Amino acid sequence: DIIDLAVTLSEDRSRSDLDNIHQLGEGWVGEETLGISLYCALKYQNDFSAGIIAAVNHKGDSDSTGAVTGNILGALLGYNAIDDQWKEDLELSDVILEIADDLCHGCQISEYSHYRDEDWEKKYIYMRRPVRQQPFVFFWKENEENGYLSNWYRCKFTVDDFEYLHVEQYMMA
Template identity: 55%
Template sequence: MVTLLERYQGCLIGGAIGDALGWPVEFLRLDEIKQKYGPQGITQLEKGRSNLVEITDDTQMTIFTVEGLLRAENRGRNKGIVHIPEVVYRSYLRWLNTQGVNSDVEKDGWIYSIEGLHTRRAPGNTCLDALMSGKMGTMERPINNSKGCGGVMRTAPIGLLYKKEQAFKLGCESAAITHGHPSGYLSAGALSYVIAAIVAGEDLDTAVEQALEECVMYPSSEECSQLIKKAVALTNSDISDLQAIGSLGEGWVGEEALAISIYCALKYQNDFQKAVITAVNHNGDSDSTGAITGNILGAYLGLKGMPENWVKEVELSEELTQLAHDLVKIYEDTEKWHQKYPGR
């Protein structure tokens, strides 16, 4: 049996591993990846210029999603009322500050003090522009028409903390803060649901099937739901992984990133290493498809289902471990906790 803590650790650290594996090849075409790393592509974590196995904005924003959720829980318990997406939005504004863009938000809590987060790792323009606008996007009042994968790549933690249907809605709301196209936020809702279903004890195939059933209940879901269906069907086909991924897209937009990740996770659901290697070796957004695949399979297999050396090597592994412990606790009525996750 995989414990709850192991699933939480696996989800967060697994996402960071997939992110870090894909980061060196994010902007390379497949032929360039093979030319640089050999016919199998990139298969091992690689240290960057900082001499670290670097995470990117995908993991950075995932961390700030966790912070927002725990701050919202604190606020709700102590003030009796909370609008979770708004608290998450303010955490994203703190992330914006770590990228060198000043915003009018409290710079408190322990996450903002993590030095390793105060670095730019190719942050998405949509996230930057939306957060710099001073407006918070919602599904009802979209801030733009973007369906980039910057929404889905950060919402896995929502599925750790909330039950399935609530996780889907909150995943959508959190992505819609910066991404206004339905495929940009429905993909995030679907990922959050898949994670919540895994935590609830569903097998991976059932988790994806249930997420799809929830997705089609939302307006303008056809694009996202059809690509998820295609990804599921491709796992039972005889075509190569490269052909399958190529037919799903390149992952720069939400529904493609999720579909590629679902394909890789389902196809290699008992082999974390094979799944994330497959997820990053293609023409598109390698770090995001790696991160989402890592989130899904990390939650499914747990921490012990991932290569131990990868867990130790990836940047901010200790901090991600602490976040997983805090998510399991959800809340502590202590002064130390209130300072870590101020309820405002």
């Protein structure tokens, strides 16, 4: 079983991470992604950066294994254990932190209670959030020179007399 193999390999210091990761697969299917991510999270359970670096440096689906490893180590170690280099210039970091804070502190809204939280309802039930619009928003920074437009962040632009709200809308047209 791949989970048992990931645990065993995480304890084996005689082989390189790359050899161990490739023994688990390339991460193109869910069980391989989970195996690689568990391996990296177990081997580097006290070092977020080392775990992420191991998770993304192989020939497979490294963005998926990096994302899952980051989620595991982030949940295990907490926000303060994540080096600033991973948090600086992170697109939508304010939204990510707000959602994480809301999930951490929870909401008492339930179909079985009479508790109401209007802010929570606006944000998560009715999806009404204040939208900050920039004329152009780049992938890494809002004002980066020679950057790439973000396909998620709302930034209106016009092509052939049609106004698009964001790059993804343009790409899907």
